[in-house]
Amino acid sequence: MSSNPTYFNTVQELNDFLREVLIDNSILNTDRHLNCGQTKYISLKRSPTDKFLRSLKCEDLSCPPCRSDIVAKHIHKISDYISTQSDPPSRTLLITLTLSHSTQHPFKYLYDGIKSSISHMKNSYGWRKLKTDLKHRFHFDRIETKVSPHTGFNVHCHQVFGCDDNSISLTDLKPRIHSLWSKSLSHNKLRPVSPQYDVDIKEGDGFETYGLKQEQNQKMMESLKLKIEERFKPKRIKSTVMTKLSMSLRHEVSQMDYRSEDKRFKGNYKPENSITYSIGQLEGELMMYNLFPDYINPDFSREGIVKILKQIQETQRNHFYTKIYK
Ligand SMILES: [Zn+2]
Structure with missing residues (x-):
């Protein structure tokens, strides 16, 4: 029996290996992608004889090692921001907004659609009123994509919402958010969503970095x-x-x-x-x-x-x- 070849032993090695797989399948295909991970001697204009080694990065969200760096940077940025709050918000709401979709919908249609719907919603009077009523402190959100062989691209938005109001219940919040989300979807000519499955809201515990995660762990x-x-x-x-x-x-x-x-x-x-x-x-x-x-x-x-x-x-x-x- 042949012994197993070892392709990777750490998450970083896995990410580097996956980048090669994506290059091999022409998913990553520019010079920037091909040079990603290489090191190169760079010299400064003012002192051309001093050369220093620099590793090249493509910084594409589809490049596993670059994406991992980007996600880690954001996780640190948000946890640093939260830790500087001397009086942290007393309530964390975890809101998920989704789209109705089928295998007929190309990714770009759903991704652009969810982005425009989120910005339409955030510019609405209803959203500003909701922020005031909830005593909004800050929020961050992120678009996540999963793929199903039966229903296609499941593109959704995870939002982490820090606020100081504890009097409005989830039962009252859910229809308000569903109504705002539905209006924004219809403004962007996207399919209506069900209040039961396509808008979710729950209480979180503290902040940490809900919703931010690595694709590879x-x-x-x-x-x-x-x-x-x-x-x-x-x-x-x-x-x-x-x-x-x-x-x-x-x-x-x-x-x-x-x-x-x-x-x-x-x-x-x-x-x-x-x-x-x-x-x-x-x-x-x-x-x-x-x-x-x-x-x-x-x-x-x-x-x-x-x-x-x-x-x-x-x-x-x-x-x-x-x-x-x-
Ligand atoms: Zn890269």
């Missing part, structure tokens, strides 16, 4: 390593009970990580309609296709994943990740 790195190891196992299953047990556990772990169920739909849709993949998971699946020519993902073909990630890269390349609104 330690758990995903380990899970991908397991998936790769599985491929190098001999096909014949050893007959000891322990081996069977550990294999089924491993299988469960990798399935669990790779086909996350959308909790919003639990109990309302058939489970096969609620499978969603994060961008990080799709990148991991593309890596599996790259490494193993006979690899099959039950939900997406290799071409399907490349098409999805290309649409996301082309749409998102010049957009920011998040910012604090005071």
Whole structure:
């Protein structure tokens, strides 16, 4: 039996490896992308003989190592801002705004649509009134994308809202936010959304950095390593009970990580309609296709994943990740 090759051992190594996979599939395809991660000697104009080593970055949100740096920077920026508040807001609201969508909707249509709807909503009288009523202190939000083989791009906005009012209940807030969101969607000619599933609001505990997360983390790195190891196992299953047990556990772990169920739909849709993949998971699946020519993902073909990630890269390349609104 051949020994397993080691492609990565840390999240950073995984991100670097994924960048190569994305370049190999022409999702990252400019000179800037190709040079990302290289180091180069740069000299200053005023003293050309002094050269210093600089690592080049493409700073594209679709480039795993660059995206990881961008997300980390924002997580630090927001936690620094929160820690400087001598009198932190007494209430944290976690608001999720989504779009109604199907596989017919291209990513750009939904992404541009959600961005214009958010800015339309924030410019409305109703939103300003809501901010005043809630004694708004600051908020930040972020657009997240998941992809389902059955319903296409699930583009949604996670908002973390810090305020000082504790008298307005979630039951009263939800219809207000739903009404504002619906007006903004209709202004942007997007489909209406249901108050039950497409607007969510709940109380958070403190601030930390809700809603900001890395596409690739330690758990995903380990899970991908397991998936790769599985491929190098001999096909014949050893007959000891322990081996069977550990294999089924491993299988469960990798399935669990790779086909996350959308909790919003639990109990309302058939489970096969609620499978969603994060961008990080799709990148991991593309890596599996790259490494193993006979690899099959039950939900997406290799071409399907490349098409999805290309649409996301082309749409998102010049957009920011998040910012604090005071
Ligand atoms: Zn990069």
